[in-house]
Amino acid sequence: MAALDSDSDEDLVSYGTGLEPLEEGERPKKPIPLQDQTVRDEKGRYKRFHGAFSGGFSAGYFNTVGSKEGWTPSTFVSSRQNRADKSVLGPEDFMDEEDLSEFGIAPKAIVTTDDFASKTKDRIREKARQLAAATAPIPGATLLDDLIAPAKLSVGFELLRKMGWKEGQGVGPRVKRRPRRQKPDPGVKIYGCALPPGDSEGSEDEDDDYLPENVTFAPKDVTPVDFTPKDNVHGLEYKGLDPHQALFGTSGEHFNLFSVGSERASSFLGDVGLSKGRKLGISGQAFGVGALEEEDDDIYATETLSKYDTVLKDEEPGDGLYGWTAPKQYKSQKESEKDLRYIGKILDGFSLASKSLSSKKIYPPPELPRDYRPVHYFRPMVAATSENSQLLQILSESSGKAICDPGTHSRHQLNASKRGDLLGETPIPGSTTSVLEFLSQKDKERIKEMKQAADLKAAQLKARSLAQKALSGRPQPSSPDLGHCSWHMASSGKTAATRASDFKPFAKDPEKQKRYEAFLVNVKQGHKDALERCLDPSMTEWERGRERDEFARASQLYVSSHSTLSSRFTHAKEEDDSDQVEVPRDQENDVNDKQSAVKMKMFGKLTRDTFEWHPDKLLCKRFNVPDPYPDSTIVGLPRVKRDKYSVFNFLTLPETASLPATQASGEKVQQHRGPDKSRKPSRWDTSKQEKKEDSISEFLSLTRSKVGTPKQEPSPLVNKEEEHVTESLSNKMVTKGADSQTEVEGSRPSMDLFKAIFASSSDEKSSSSEDEQGDSEEDQAGVGEADFKHSEETDLVETSPVAHSIEPAPQAPAPSFPIQKMHIEEKSLARGCLLSSAPMLVRSLRYLKRRNIKRTKKNTKLRKSTDEGKRSKRNF
């Protein structure tokens, strides 16, 4: 009890019950030492401790492992006479005795339920009850309830009561001067910091008159207001996951499991006092509805974008300068106000904060441009998925707005690979998510610019008419539409300039490149005679014509597809990084000889291909057939890895060529049916070493070495004519590196074949009519095209001036009729089969061209093929 005896002790408040004073001569009791403390059950029997997690004090049955029924577990016995009663086991059946006792988890004692407990705590219900009482037929009928209501009060209440506290009073030392006016209804507490001054004050004064001076009063029961400043960046009233509520569901102050957040614990505790009536569990849309929550928010509400404004308008009246993006003068006024110290009457019970709030950092708003209009239109909605992040980027860039550097990208726009890039990780091959990422850097730039070009279509339209005029004033180019689109491509405003700066199709020939850039600039400026100006006046008319075509094609190659490329493709089955592709090991041979065999009705060996084929194990099982290849893991045709860009993947030419039709007949099938299952000798059966030679890198290094020593003598070859051709080949490789207009060694389709495929019609015309000079020009054109696509070949290209000087004029005229020449040269070797397979070759090469294959690679393959052709020839 609080000691209220004397005035001197008035300030001293003591809580609790004092110990009984010791009697004279009695010694204070010593506490029982720990080892002597024993646990006994209610019958006084000693209880053994079994371990905290193995039963505590109550393992087993009387410290045995048995049960009430004995050692053996009970069995279920039920007979007709003696029906076993269906016993439904409740949780009590598995509880220990003491759990059911008064202090256990399921006490079996009579307790007052909430219905009868003191109702003073439940204010809302109290109010309702009062209302009911007022409207009841017998007013004040609830008075009886109040009288007989049993009290169920918490321990805290009990303790406080024992210390002299009464319901309705505040906690703390008693106050003297400001007596507390006793309310008629003590249950109603007053929340808030201060009562409004007025009649209540007056009434208190009124009361004061009757109060003696020496009477002290209990403090008011007020709930302290939380003055902790909001220093986080969460929204107003945002409450994070409260560990108390999340874990216990009740606002218990037991223990703070999250010691990490100890600095926040105090605020939690403060909250807990405040939030007695708060909903339990976690609330907020971010967390969904917890199991403990009683009322659901509309969790199925769909967040549609239509709920949001897509235009930030000035809702404020006037000049639209208000708002949170308001310019400075509006903001600064408020700021100055804030800095003023509060001067004036401080309410009772309040004091100026000793700790200033200066710790809160205030970041100045960004400077707004003067001509900024606070209306924002959102870009078209493109979901920022990994697939179209590129598209997003392109979109944002194409809009001509602030081209943000990658650092300022929103993190939502980054995908895994981009983040990896930022972190400096090496990308995992094959894991890229966008087709565009398989493209080389140059190609990406190209695509971007194409996109820009597409956006500037309006500008192009104007430029197109210009270009039309310019074209009409000149001899018509061979392919008008081709030149056409190149023209307005080139004239597409600033893109042309940027393109010219980073894209050098004629980097090999600096002068030509210069002319090309001048051409672009001229076109951009809208000169009608753009081409005329930039062309070299010293050139012949024919050369000019060539160059015009080249330029046109150079800029035309730039625009070939649209930027929505990414949405049209799916992932490749094979990694694009690897230069290998899986192809069936054996391929059906060329159709053409079969066609002729069919025509001759020579069915049988000629028309039949036999392959090793692996049926699925399950299929064999279902067909009741033993698996022919029990140890194989292959299903279907065996596949092998091949160089991806190998012409052989699409050609079956040398083999069919080298295999005489008559020879193939018997043994081929025999080998297949033979028990050893040895497969037929194929050209794939070359050794690993040979395959390696095949690779492109090998060839590139070879070419580079040749570039290093340009005057290298051609290796001696068997045949004089071959020597000549190879010489020109090597020279051309030196000069052009990636030249596609391949000079072919003796036993391959001549270069004219490729010309027919790759060169434009004008090229074709010239190749048949022009002299050697024309040929070299053509080669240059080819190089230009090749360079468009492959930046990595520029290092080869650097040596071009030297190469030019040493390029010899071959003595023999260039072969003009591709098929014929091939036919003649191949006749002995391939017995005409090659001729018949020429269309196939053409088709496959077109295929390659479509796929933008590096010409160097083709070069190698072709060389390789002829090598092998020779080899097989020797074998025969």
Added chain:
Amino acid sequence: MAFPEPKPRPPELPQKRVKTLDCGQGAVRAVRFNVDGNYCLTCGSDKTLKLWNPLRGTLLRTYSGHGYEVLDAAGSFDNSSLCSGGGDKAVVLWDVASGQVVRKFRGHAGKVNTVQFNEEATVILSGSIDSSVRCWDCRSRKLEPVQTLNEARDGISSVKVSDHEVLAGSVDGRVRRYDLRMGHLFSDYVGSPITCICFSRDGQCTLVSSLDSTLRLLDKDTGELLGEYTGHKNQEYKLDCCLSERDTHVVSCSEDGKVFFWDLVEGALALALPVGSGVVQSLAFHPTEPCLLTAMGGSIQCWREEAYEAESGAG
């Protein structure tokens, strides 16, 4: 006294029209006998599959569940289940008695031209214009085919199955025979797009019809040409061909509304049976008797030999 061996009856060709059934299911895309030849299936363009008794002309059941026209059907060896494939790219396994869909195999990228059960009806082989033959397992609940035979370069027009072989004819002009026992694939080049293939009943030959209006009889093992049968017209449609019940004759549909019979050995035209004015889309030959079913337009016709007299009640 020993009787001389009775002379084998000369083969009779079905040329007497016994029945004409109006199927009432749009155009009949295919007509197929069941395993013993007592019943037949008609695949309609109105997405239904119907089971008939062709001799009596009674409709036994209609199977509906396809999403598009039914292009081919086959019955299992025990007559307990049917399979069908259609333009909805699905292969459907039916229960004969209940008429319910047992399984629906999806995976083809194009319409399914042809379906076949294997000998024990544990696998359905389906050929589609997506140039693949897919082997669907009827036993397990797997959604994916057991194996996909995608060697063909063009659509598969016809698939036939023997006990250990899968024969697939493709529009790319090749007949591919997958020999499961040997683990080999034999690809025979015919040149023209193949419309129909079938094994001879002795299992030694394959009959191949192609769009160059030619039927070829190829030796199964060597691929050699044993016979060539021309005279009919087949240049546009996927028409059926087959061999007669005793392998004596080669039978083929024709676009000029006839069914052509050739003597297998001699290769001479034995009979050009006029069916109607339209294209004979499909035909099926009875497995044991000289009985032919042809499909033209929305109806099917049943043909028997000249001497045939409808047995009362026999069906």
